[in-house]
Amino acid sequence: MYVCKPLQDAPHIKHKIMGRKTKQASLETRQQILDAAMQEFARRGVSSTSLNDIALAAGVTRGAIYWHFKNKVDIFNAMWTQVESSIDDVELRYRNQFPSEPLSALRQTMIYVLQTTVTDPRRRTLLGILFHKCEFVGDLVSLQQIHQSLYLENYERIEKILRLCIEYKQLDKDLDIRLAAITLRAYICGLIENWLFMPEAYPLETDATRLVDAFIELLKYGLMMRKTCQVQSVEVSQTIGN
Structure with missing residues (x-):
């Protein structure tokens, strides 16, 4: 036995x-x-x-x-990685949910990013620190360099998604991808930073869908988002200058 x-x-x-x-x-x-x-x-x-x-x-x-x-920079980066990993997971989930509709996946991810800034205390606190409580001086200069490289990576990621949207004919092939990526990031970061500074200014969570849809409309139909408008913009600037 x-x-x-x-x-x-x-x-x-x-x-x-x-x-x-x-x-x-x-x-x-x-x-x-x-x-x-x-x-x-x-x-x-x-x-x-x-x-x-x-x-x-x-x-x-x-x-x-x-x-x-190792130091404070290492601590801050670990905090940032924890919070941002959830965004990466959500982005992947929406890509799988909308395999042939990358614009829908982008829309849902943008809405999530805005809403979770309100509903997730850790993310809200961390973004508040990044936007309003982080001075890139002394030993924190290296933190600035790290986040600058992350910003560049984010632009590249956004541009990749926009190219996919064009490939699936959800956005016009004449879209200025670089301009659209810069505008998208500035739009989302601006909404978040302003809300963190003055939460009573607008209800970010409830307005998130309309705010994102307004930007999607700009991507789809905004004439100044087109490559062909670059020449027109230069001509208008020259006319005003004269």
Whole structure:
């Protein structure tokens, strides 16, 4: 007859369990640090927050912070990655939901981005820090460089989606893709930044659909979004100048 060994007679099992507990505890500490950092960044501003401030708020030592993160920039980037990964997941979900309608997927993603800024406290707080509490000075200059590269990547991603929309004949082939990508990003970022600064100015969550549809209409029918209007714009500028 086979009898299961007691736990004390199976050290390899005990080690596995202890390993899982240690890993879980490490992840919890890491998240604890991130939560505390977000709280302190929002309260003091990023440049005015020290690692000591974060350690005190998290109830850990500076050594614990250095075990998980190199510096404040590393902490901020980890916070940003956590929040933005959800947007990437949503974008993929809508692409799968609308495989032959990339414009519909783009529309739904834009609506989600606006609405989740209101409904997701972590995203709202992080964007508030990025727009209003983050000074790119001193050791944070490298953070500015990182986000500049992310902005360029986002432009490229937007342009890729717009090309797909043209390929599926959902947008005019004469669309100025570069201009459209710049305008789209400025439009969404502007709506979010202004709302974060003064939430009572407009109901971003309830107006999100109409705001996005207004921009989609501009992409579809806005004459100044066309490549052929570049020459006309130059001619008008020259006429005004004269």
